[in-house]
Amino acid sequence: MSSQAVRADRGIITPFNVIAGIIVIMGMVLTAWRFAGGLGAVTNLDNHYPWGLWIGLDLMAGVALAAGGFVTSAAVHVFGMKKYSSAVRPAILTGFLGYALVVIALHYDVGRPWRLPYPFIMSQGTTSLLFEVAACVALYLTVLFLEFSPAAMEWLGLKRARLIVVRLMLLLTIFGVVLSTLHQSSLGALFLIAPGKLHPLWYSSYLPVFFFVSAVVAGLSMVIFESSITARYFADKMDETHKQQKTTVAFGFAKAAAFTLAGYFFAKVIGIAVDNNWHYLATGYGAWFLVELLGFVALPAFLFAIGAREQRLGLVKFTAGWSVFGIILNRLNVSLIAFNYHLPASERYFPSWQEIGTSIFLITLGLIAFKFIVTRMPILYSHPDYPDEH
Amino acid sequence: MALTRRKFLGWLGAGAAATTAAAVKPAVAASNKHFEGHPDSNAVLHDLVACVGCRRCEAACNKVNDLPEPDQPFADLTVLETKRRTTEKAYTVVNRYDGLRPSGQPVFAKKQCNHCLEPGCASACFVKAFTKTPEGPVVYNPKVCVGCRYCMVACPFEIPAYEYQKAFDPEVVKCTMCHPRIMEGKLPGCVSVCPTEALVFGKRKDLLNTARQRIARRPDLYVDHIYGENEMGGTSWLYISDVPFEKAGMRMDLGITPAPALTAGALAAVPMIAALWPVLLGGVYLMSTRRDKEAHQEKEDALKSAREQEQAAAKAALKKASEDAAKAQQKAVEKAVKDALAQAEKKREEEQKAKQQAQEAGQSPDGQGQESEEES
Ligand code: SF4
Ligand code: SF4
Ligand code: SF4
Numbered sequence: 001m002s003s004q005a006v007r008a009d010r011g012i013i014t015p016f017n018v019i020a021g022i023i024v025i026m027g028m029v030l031t032a033w034r035f036a037g038g039l040g041a042v043t044n045l046d047n048h049y050p051w052g053l054w055i056g057l058d059l060m061a062g063v064a065l066a067a068g069g070f071v072t073s074a075a076v077h078v079f080g081m082k083k084y085s086s087a088v089r090p091a092i093l094t095g096f097l098g099y100a101l102v103v104i105a106l107h108y109d110v111g112r113p114w115r116l117p118y119p120f121i122m123s124q125g126t127t128s129l130l131f132e133v134a135a136c137v138a139l140y141l142t143v144l145f146l147e148f149s150p151a152a153m154e155w156l157g158l159k160r161a162r163l164i165v166v167r168l169m170l171l172l173t174i175f176g177v178v179l180s181t182l183h184q185s186s187l188g189a190l191f192l193i194a195p196g197k198l199h200p201l202w203y204s205s206y207l208p209v210f211f212f213v214s215a216v217v218a219g220l221s222m223v224i225f226e227s228s229i230t231a232r233y234f235a236d237k238m239d240e241t242h243k244q245q246k247t248t249v250a251f252g253f254a255k256a257a258a259f260t261l262a263g264y265f266f267a268k269v270i271g272i273a274v275d276n277n278w279h280y281l282a283t284g285y286g287a288w289f290l291v292e293l294l295g296f297v298a299l300p301a302f303l304f305a306i307g308a309r310e311q312r313l314g315l316v317k318f319t320a321g322w323s324v325f326g327i328i329l330n331r332l333n334v335s336l337i338a339f340n341y342h343l344p345a346s347e348r349y350f351p352s353w354q355e356i357g358t359s360i361f362l363i364t365l366g367l368i369a370f371k372f373i374v375t376r377m378p379i380l381y382s383h384p385d386y387p388d389e390h
Numbered sequence: 391m392a393l394t395r396r397k398f399l400g401w402l403g404a405g406a407a408a409t410t411a412a413a414v415k416p417a418v419a420a421s422n423k424h425f426e427g428h429p430d431s432n433a434v435l436h437d438l439v440a441c442v443g444c445r446r447c448e449a450a451c452n453k454v455n456d457l458p459e460p461d462q463p464f465a466d467l468t469v470l471e472t473k474r475r476t477t478e479k480a481y482t483v484v485n486r487y488d489g490l491r492p493s494g495q496p497v498f499a500k501k502q503c504n505h506c507l508e509p510g511c512a513s514a515c516f517v518k519a520f521t522k523t524p525e526g527p528v529v530y531n532p533k534v535c536v537g538c539r540y541c542m543v544a545c546p547f548e549i550p551a552y553e554y555q556k557a558f559d560p561e562v563v564k565c566t567m568c569h570p571r572i573m574e575g576k577l578p579g580c581v582s583v584c585p586t587e588a589l590v591f592g593k594r595k596d597l598l599n600t601a602r603q604r605i606a607r608r609p610d611l612y613v614d615h616i617y618g619e620n621e622m623g624g625t626s627w628l629y630i631s632d633v634p635f636e637k638a639g640m641r642m643d644l645g646i647t648p649a650p651a652l653t654a655g656a657l658a659a660v661p662m663i664a665a666l667w668p669v670l671l672g673g674v675y676l677m678s679t680r681r682d683k684e685a686h687q688e689k690e691d692a693l694k695s696a697r698e699q700e701q702a703a704a705k706a707a708l709k710k711a712s713e714d715a716a717k718a719q720q721k722a723v724e725k726a727v728k729d730a731l732a733q734a735e736k737k738r739e740e741e742q743k744a745k746q747q748a749q750e751a752g753q754s755p756d757g758q759g760q761e762s763e764e765e766s
Contacts, residue, residue, distance in 0.1 A: 038554060039560070040554030041557075045552075047476070050552060051543060074671070078675045110536050110539075112558075115537070118536050119517050119536070123519075124518070127512075128540065130514065130538060174667075191543075193653050194543055195645070196546045
């Protein structure tokens with residue numbers, strides 16, 4: 001596999017570059033189409049479905065999956081778990097790119113993207129949970145940028161600026177945890193206002209709690225998932241510390257994810273019990289709910305626990321991917337699949353190919369940026385001039 | 391990390407203050423008083439018993455709001471074959487429901503913004519584009535709207551529509567209760583053309599009375615419920631009917647909680663999280679650094695004792711080694727001496743032997759000598 005990584009570094013015509021190139025060209029066409037023709041030209045959105053794939057996948061799932069940054073930096077900088085230190089920079093980088101993509105995706109989705117700063121500068125709709133989400137995401141993107149910046153400054157040789165940021169790291173981390181707690185949970189709270197539209201099995205006054213807890217799961221799983229990817233394609237960039245800590249991180253995070261998933265499972269069950277929604281379980285939506293609850297919450301909790309206990313790295317990696325998929329499924333359930341459950345099938349939404357294409361384009365942009373940064377900046381290795389920082 | 395305790399606490403304070411400042415907002419206070427709308431606010435009463443489904447209200451709405459030509463003319467009643475909702479081209483629609491009346495007559499129901507007393511759309515908008523006016527109408531300000539469409543998610547009656555086809559200035563659109571006309575003292579467009587008493591405009595208080603009177607006059611006919619009196623906290627568009635409301639496309643499962651109350655708890659939690667999280671995390675940090683220090687100290691101690699043990703062991707080993715070496719040396723010397731003596735003895739004996747042989751044989755000393763060399 002490392003031979004592939006080496007090859008990817010050399011020529012321009014590599015499979016990655018060719019596929020990425022095609023997707024980027026398609027994405028640019030779609031972008032022009034979207035902004036010249038309006039939302040109606042490229043999306044299947046309608047008056048019943050004001051929110052589609054770009055919100056369900058790019059915003060809801062994207063923000064959850066980018067939670068690895070705050071989870072990892074809190075574990076290392078606040079809880080003092082130094083044995084995971086090498087996981088911080090990759091997690092911060094993915095978090096930063098993830099949030100950056102969320103903000104880019106929002107520009108596609110809202111009707112007048114040039115007005116996105118309006119909630120802050122023109123008219124503050126403070127009764128809206130969306131205002132809180134917007135404020136926290138904007139602030140947190142800044143925090144992530146600062147947390148990521150030392151790597152870039154080491155690469156650029158900006159020693160003094162780097163030192164300032166490094167000294168602020170603890171403050172940034174705590175600020176990041178506060179902001180993440182707020183907006184991760186508020187994304188769930190957005191749906192509290194629509195009890196008539198979201199299926200009762202997914203609607204709960206605990207939605208903010210569910211969203212926060214599952215975001216922690218998503219963050220932990222993404223760190224494991226991503227480190228198995230980087231180990232495969234960027235092994236030549238990794239230094240000894242990273243290689244050694246890699247398995248420690250995987251098993252430690254797997255254990256944490258198993259616990260969190262177990263808690264999430266019980267919280268979800270309590271959610272049903274409190275609203276006495278048991279009878280819905282016998283319906284079609286109930287079966288789908290059980291698929292999510294048993295297949296993508298209980299099962300990964302169990303597999304993570306086994307993987308961590310028996311030190312089975314392969315199982316842990318597989319489960320990480322599985323649980324990431326489960327969180328994406330949950331966000332799609334809440335925002336699209338179980339949303340407008342009362343409408344007849346003919347009025348339900350399915351994304352257009354242009355919406356899917358744009359989402360793929362944005363994810364590809366993220367991968368390209370990740371590859372660019374990881375192959376240049378000290379993310380997977382310590383910079384020789386700053387050996388202690390990892 | 392170079393960090394003094396004082397500096398850390400200072401930052402903590404700054405962080406908490408910044409977060410709180412960013413997140414604090416007037417949380418909707420819990421209260422045992424139910425908001426009953428602005429006094430003297432207006433409303434419209436829609437009586438399903440009186441509605442004949444002529445669609446003149448739709449035509450009037452189209453006209454007073456300068457909406458685009460409809461796909462099919464308003465006089466064409468075949469439009470009623472399909473269930474419709476409000477769109478960017480129609481702020482109001484009339485739907486037909488068959489088979490509900492014993493007489494076989496169809497039921498017609500008009501749909502438009504209900505102008506909630508505490509609107510979900512207004513509470514959801516993050517730029518305050520919607521306002522509940524004291525006159526009753528809920529109005530929209532396109533100058534600040536970003537187009538996030540959260541208001542459409544929030545509206546329980548599925549009313550606001552979006553101009554998806556516009557690329558540069560799409561707006562959220564919905565019935566305005568003809569706010570501009572009301573301000574001029576005119577009736578809303580739809581009300582003004584209604585040929586029956588199916589639409590009545592007036593003060594909400596008065597219309598509630600009118601509705602009660604109509605129900606009281608024909609208790610055999612009307613369902614004993616005024617839709618909109620309490621639904622979602624109450625609305626400024628009221629309905630009475632002779633058929634169950636849910637059969638005429640009106641949801642009866644929405645409850646009487648006004649939309650803002652649904653998110654009040656989550657909003658109230660924000661300043662709490664912003665205030666408490668940094669303190670808790672700071673505590674955890676201080677604990678973990680202390681634990682680190684202790685662990686460090688323990689490690690030092692362990693290292694020290696290990697070093698001492700190691701030294702002792704090393705000394706012992708050295709001693710043993712030197713003793714062993716001395717012994718070995720002595721042995722070697724003894725052995726060498728012994729060997730040397732033995733060799734000397736042997737040589738002496740051989741020489742003697744050779745001498746004797748030479749003396750005895752006297753003839754071939756060379757061959758004998760060679761042989762003896764080979765033997766040794
Ligand atoms: S009916 Fe919908 S659009 Fe009209 S005021 Fe109520 S929430 Fe807003
Ligand atoms: S679409 Fe416009 S009016 Fe509706 S919530 Fe968003 S900013 Fe407010
Ligand atoms: S009140 Fe005005 S805007 Fe609303 S439905 Fe009637 S005519 Fe249309």
